[in-house]
Amino acid sequence: MKRFAALSLAALILSAPLAFAVQPDEMLKDPQLEQRARDISKHLRCVVCQNESIDESNADLARDLRLLVRDRLTKGDNNDQVMQYVVDRYGDYVLLRPPFKMTTLALWAGPPLFALLALGLGWRLYRRPSAAHVDESPAAPPLSAEERKRLEKLLRTEESGS
Amino acid sequence: MRKLIFIAPTIMFVVLVGLFASQLLSGRDPKTIPSVLINRPVPDFALEELPGRGMPLRSGDLKGEVSLVNIFGSWCVACAIEHPFLMKLKQQNVIPIHGIDWREKNPADGLRWLQKNGDPYTRVGLDPDSKVAIDFGVTGAPETFVVDKNGVIRYKHIGPVTEEVWEQTLKPLVEELRK
Numbered sequence: 001m002k003r004f005a006a007l008s009l010a011a012l013i014l015s016a017p018l019a020f021a022v023q024p025d026e027m028l029k030d031p032q033l034e035q036r037a038r039d040i041s042k043h044l045r046c047v048v049c050q051n052e053s054i055d056e057s058n059a060d061l062a063r064d065l066r067l068l069v070r071d072r073l074t075k076g077d078n079n080d081q082v083m084q085y086v087v088d089r090y091g092d093y094v095l096l097r098p099p100f101k102m103t104t105l106a107l108w109a110g111p112p113l114f115a116l117l118a119l120g121l122g123w124r125l126y127r128r129p130s131a132a133h134v135d136e137s138p139a140a141p142p143l144s145a146e147e148r149k150r151l152e153k154l155l156r157t158e159e160s161g162s
Numbered sequence: 163m164r165k166l167i168f169i170a171p172t173i174m175f176v177v178l179v180g181l182f183a184s185q186l187l188s189g190r191d192p193k194t195i196p197s198v199l200i201n202r203p204v205p206d207f208a209l210e211e212l213p214g215r216g217m218p219l220r221s222g223d224l225k226g227e228v229s230l231v232n233i234f235g236s237w238c239v240a241c242a243i244e245h246p247f248l249m250k251l252k253q254q255n256v257i258p259i260h261g262i263d264w265r266e267k268n269p270a271d272g273l274r275w276l277q278k279n280g281d282p283y284t285r286v287g288l289d290p291d292s293k294v295a296i297d298f299g300v301t302g303a304p305e306t307f308v309v310d311k312n313g314v315i316r317y318k319h320i321g322p323v324t325e326e327v328w329e330q331t332l333k334p335l336v337e338e339l340r341k
Binding site: 047048060061064065067068086087088089090091121125 | 167293295299302
């Protein structure tokens, strides 16, 4: 039952990205060209809803952009030319994967930089964790004879119990 | 050094709160996308007239005089909000306002809407499938472009043009461009 639940959950999650808004009447007859249009559309942001690609969005403007992408492709543009056509009008903002530029430097370099910082900090802590403890706390006094006896008894019951 | 590690999360939290607060309080609408078309010539286009209205809009019409280009549609709620103010501008005869009637389901809808609410436009072009709207980088309606006398886009306002927007932003710019 648990396995079934996990499987159906996985199926649900995996099928989510398959959701798209392309209507049958928009599609191109040439399946290869249509596939290219779909690939391009997945990387273009819907400027109305912003967190969807035009491939997923049901907004009217997204539909018009999808048709435009297909129109450019049938006119012989390659994928980069189609992307550039849209970027010329809406800016880098429409690209769901922003390009690496001076203005996006923080965006791209930020996460690895922070990861490195965290790793470095972690390494430093890992290298000398006990040193601080030992230095700051006084050494524990040795066990008395009675304590030793109690400890042995405890250990023995532990062993036989398991 | 060790103490810093314990203080660091607090410092980061404060910095983040500051960052979020400054973004929230700046009043900037995250939905407005900066236009890449500012200081670029208007795209080449030739739109049809609204059936029965005459005076269609072409890119050549935007040269010679500072003008506003307003994206609207009879379906657009916010356009109805800004409409009375556009009518007021028209009555004051301060600047030619051209319209792009965007994404009408029925080509007659735009003119019907203008007949009902008043027609503030000099020229109006019909753009049913967003061809020109996309060339203008339009993300929604209404949007208003300030075009200088050389036909260069100088400003884009997203959302309704109100008295406040006109007085504080558009009018000073228009006066500057007329010099």
